[in-house]
Amino acid sequence: MQLAPADRRSTYLAALTQEIERKLQKALISPGQRPELLQKLFADAALEIEDRARDMILKKDEDEIASADDVTETLCFYELFEVSVETSEVLLRYGSALVHGASNVFWIDIQANRRRFFSLFSYLLEEVALVPDRSNKISLQARRDLYLLLSRFLFFYKLDDLLEPFLKHFPAYPNAFLVGGPEDIFVIELSDQLQKLKVEPVLLHYLSRMGALKGLELRMATSTRLKACLYSFTSPGGPMYPTRAVRHAAWDTLDLLFPVGRYPRHVISVFFRLLYPWYWPSSCWNFIVTCVTTVVYYILRVIISSWENIRKSKRS
Template sequence: METMQQHSADRRSTYLAALTLEIERKLQKALISPRQRPELLQQLFADVALEVEDRARDMIFKKDEDKITSADDGIENHLCFYDVLADYFVGEPENGKHILDLIVQLWSQSFVSHIFALIFHKWLFEVSVENSEMLLRYGSALVQGATNVFWIDIQTNRKRFFPLFSYLLQEVALVPYRGNKISLQARRDLCLLLSRFLFFYNLDDLLEKFLGQFPGFPNAFLVGGPADIFVIELADQLQKLKVEPVLLHYLSRMSALKGLELRMTTSTRLKACLYSFTSPGGPMYPTRVVRHAAWDTLDLLFPVGQYPRHIISLFFRLLYPWYWPSSCWNFIMTCVRTVVFYILRIIGSSWENMRKSKDY
């Protein structure tokens, strides 16, 4: 048994060492080939973000050690190469030293911060780094790279980088001694980043704990406390979203904001953001389903004044005659569906009563 375990460990070590050498080779090639550099770095990023296939999985894990879990609550939690490499460089930090040196030489290039954030995010917080100047650079590169990869998930409506987000939130932002390894400015930027994507990755149940670990912000006396800063970042994020399913997902999770104590200026900012999604036309051009979701969220978070808001909105809709035909058509179809469903419920109820009377 011990011989088999040793053989499995050796095979895993050999495979990951070969993977490390391949990453080094591609980075070295990118360094000496300026013309091919963007393409090579993009390919390397795609490689480390790939999901681990069955053959590689057998080499990396024993059957009882398989880390792959099924999707939960819509989160794609499939094991990717970056997740394996991140653990590997924590256990064998010397093996990643040459890769780090190459990454530092390529800092200014596209996709380098992506690669660094994916494969060295655990190394940065779990391995001792004595050079404070490098820590400053690593912290800022981590935030930049994580921002870019999370936006890739937003654009594709995927959650491939959920393990990275989960680690940064639960193992860094909520664990002060780890967060203190990077500079105060990097910690602030990290909290702002997590605020923008918390709802997307369905971790809003940790919102209260997260707000309790916010670092101090120099402009807090102007913008307010952690809750205000979180909502401001969230409102800015909503304005940038262009993928309808993602926007609807954000709106569906915003019930978590109910009960937060916010400054009047923050509440007004959030209200204005949501209100911008309730009207057809520019600048947002929201679809009908988005408009209804925004109205539902607005009425849930700000129940006071909801009826005057709807009346004012209806008045402004009347000023744009070209919207009347679609509004009338949608109103008629809604009424028809309501009547049909009502009749079907009556028929179903009558049928059920007849069956019960026959049974007696």
């Protein structure tokens, strides 16, 4: 018998719950394999369920659940967080587990420069944070932690086009009178995140998305904090030891977000570069290569332009 969509979804979630309980029991009775089993379960809870695994779950109760071929929606373990909980203590644990668990799996993506857990992040942002009816289900503290978490990974998962509505849904923070509004809190979390990044492609990706901050009204303290964070990536040596690509990306971001004072910053940077004589040979070589490349491309553009003009004159 075909079940109604609401009943079918409820049955799916019940089946998923039983599957998680079964894996937890298996981890409980297998101390030697417990870390591995829990790690796999934790990863499963943050990912969409593959078709093969979904078939195995659904076939366990074929009398009540429709066949997998009739399923048109995506099943996700983490949608177990949509259940209604009456006890505030349990609700607090739900919210804390959601935020801390999501933070761990997002860092797994950061370290590997992959986006396996994009579906979880998209769900937390678009289906929870931007939907007051759902975000209000978890405690206020967990909700605040969730928004801070999303602020740190929003650029990584390329969802900065949702920055404006995301900022509008920010909850109230007790220290807002000290740090500022949602824009300031977002930039502070983002600056702290940049300082923690050690994977060069990820850092370059973050810097490439920073243009979304242009036009935000920030407090002077927040603006200075962001400048200092970006400026720390523009010089070779400690404590960041940024690569040449990172230094150039940081300069481009600084010039884009803070065009006022651009030239004095570069002059000061050249002065401090003199403090690192072991970088002079590479700097001189890169300068020569850049100059030669620029001249060559300029000559090619002139030749191509002249050739196009000759062809047009012949046609006319």
